[in-house]
Amino acid sequence: MNSNQAIIDVESQFTSGVYGKREVAIVRGEGAIVWDGDGNELIDCSSGYGVANVGHCHPHVVRAIVEQSTVLLAAAEFVYNDTRAQFEEKLVSILPDGLDKVYLCNSGAEANEAAIKFARLSSGKTDFIATVKGFHGRTMGSLSATWNKDYKKDFEPLIPGFSHVPYNNLEKMENAITENTAAIIVEAVQGEGGVKPSADGYLAGLRQLCDDKGVLLIVDEVQTGFGRTGKWFAVEHYGVTPDLLCMGKSLGGGVPMGAVGIGSAIQNLGPGKHGSTFGGNPLICAAALANIEAFQAEGLIEQAAERGDYLMSKLRQIEHPMIREVRGLGLMVGIDLKMRVGPVLRALQANGVIGMPAGKTVLRLLPPAVITEEQIDFVVDAIEKAILTSST
Ligand SMILES: Cc1ncc(COP(=O)(O)O)c(C=O)c1O
Numbered sequence: 001m002n003s004n005q006a007i008i009d010v011e012s013q014f015t016s017g018v019y020g021k022r023e024v025a026i027v028r029g030e031g032a033i034v035w036d037g038d039g040n041e042l043i044d045c046s047s048g049y050g051v052a053n054v055g056h057c058h059p060h061v062v063r064a065i066v067e068q069s070t071v072l073l074a075a076a077e078f079v080y081n082d083t084r085a086q087f088e089e090k091l092v093s094i095l096p097d098g099l100d101k102v103y104l105c106n107s108g109a110e111a112n113e114a115a116i117k118f119a120r121l122s123s124g125k126t127d128f129i130a131t132v133k134g135f136h137g138r139t140m141g142s143l144s145a146t147w148n149k150d151y152k153k154d155f156e157p158l159i160p161g162f163s164h165v166p167y168n169n170l171e172k173m174e175n176a177i178t179e180n181t182a183a184i185i186v187e188a189v190q191g192e193g194g195v196k197p198s199a200d201g202y203l204a205g206l207r208q209l210c211d212d213k214g215v216l217l218i219v220d221e222v223q224t225g226f227g228r229t230g231k232w233f234a235v236e237h238y239g240v241t242p243d244l245l246c247m248g249k250s251l252g253g254g255v256p257m258g259a260v261g262i263g264s265a266i267q268n269l270g271p272g273k274h275g276s277t278f279g280g281n282p283l284i285c286a287a288a289l290a291n292i293e294a295f296q297a298e299g300l301i302e303q304a305a306e307r308g309d310y311l312m313s314k315l316r317q318i319e320h321p322m323i324r325e326v327r328g329l330g331l332m333v334g335i336d337l338k339m340r341v342g343p344v345l346r347a348l349q350a351n352g353v354i355g356m357p358a359g360k361t362v363l364r365l366l367p368p369a370v371i372t373e374e375q376i377d378f379v380v381d382a383i384e385k386a387i388l389t390s391s392t
Pocket of ligand 1: 109187222249
């Protein structure tokens with residue numbers, strides 16, 4: 001099974017159908033490059049939904065997985081484990097000050113799910129305020145916090161007690177808080193909602209509001225974490241520490257992992273209150289530990305910031321009437337178009353670059369931090385050509 005079509009034919013027969021798939025099969029990856037089943041090379045500006053921040057198959061991560069796999073694959077959280085202990089210590093060392101404990105799980109939605117439960121448990125209150133265009137995942141709790149009605153309408157009733165107010169609007173948030181509000185949940189940069197960074201003072205304003213009103217602050221850093229925005233976590237740009245910080249995607253260096261960073265305001269996390277069979281699995285912890293080590297050894301946080309600036313400045317040099325705005329933070333970049341993004345994405349892929357949509361008109365780029373300037377030049381050129389062909 002070694003051609004795109006052969007792989008597509010078999011998967012199409014057996015896959016559930018819940019994913020809208022592109023007509024390509026990816027079979028290998030290294031750094032910012034992936035190869036399809038026909039041997040074509042593509043620059044991956046999706047990082048596989050924002051997972052491969054450290055690059056595909058980073059050798060340090062691969063080595064750690066291979067080594068751990070010969071020692072111990074399964075050890076659930078009812079016992080302690082050396083690899084997990086090292087990883088937890090390392091993760092806390094990079095989290096914003098004040099987040100001193102971690103809960104480990106398997107995905108971003110699960111991290112948000114856990115944060116929602118922890119906030120109810122800790123506060124004794126039931127309600128949550130999320131934001132218009134916010135995205136937090138597809139499980140019932142995280143979907144309740146998600147805004148897009150199309151993702152929700154077939155699955156109602158969802159969890160009661162969730163409301164949504166416009167992003168970057170402190171006044172509306174303040175007005176929405178009631179005596180039942182357990183927590184506010186927001187992204188530091190809205191991803192799915194169109195790559196919208198939070199306005200200056202917004203997160204700090206939310207922190208102040210939460211402190212004043214006795215409400216918990218959950219920041220969903222599933223997409224923005226691990227160097228994506230040029231800091232370990234996007235909240236660092238704004239000098240804010242949430243009570244619960246949710247992680248996923250690139251946390252595991254390519255393997256499935258979620259986590260919640262937990263602050264001292266969170267109470268009552270006693271045995272039996274929450275859990276997951278695979279949470280804290282040693283193989284995944286080995287990969288995630290190596291992921292952080294690779295970032296530190298290679299200065300990839302600083303590099304993400306530099307390459308993000310380079311990418312955005314190059315994109316802003318493209319002069320085309322169909323480009324409304326180029327915006328973003330670090331290597332989380334959105335090109336807001338005056339046209340639908342679907343045809344542009346298809347043309348881009350034909351030009352050798354994988355991009356992502358964020359809503360109907362935004363082309364989202366989430367390249368790995370290891371992308372080179374030459375590769376960025378190629379990407380920008382391919383985007384310019386894709387917009388030209390799709391708009392004529
Ligand atoms: C901000 C944010 N939160 C949560 C999720 C859900 O993560 P997962 O798909 O790992 O459940 C995503 C996924 O795109 C996301 O971007």
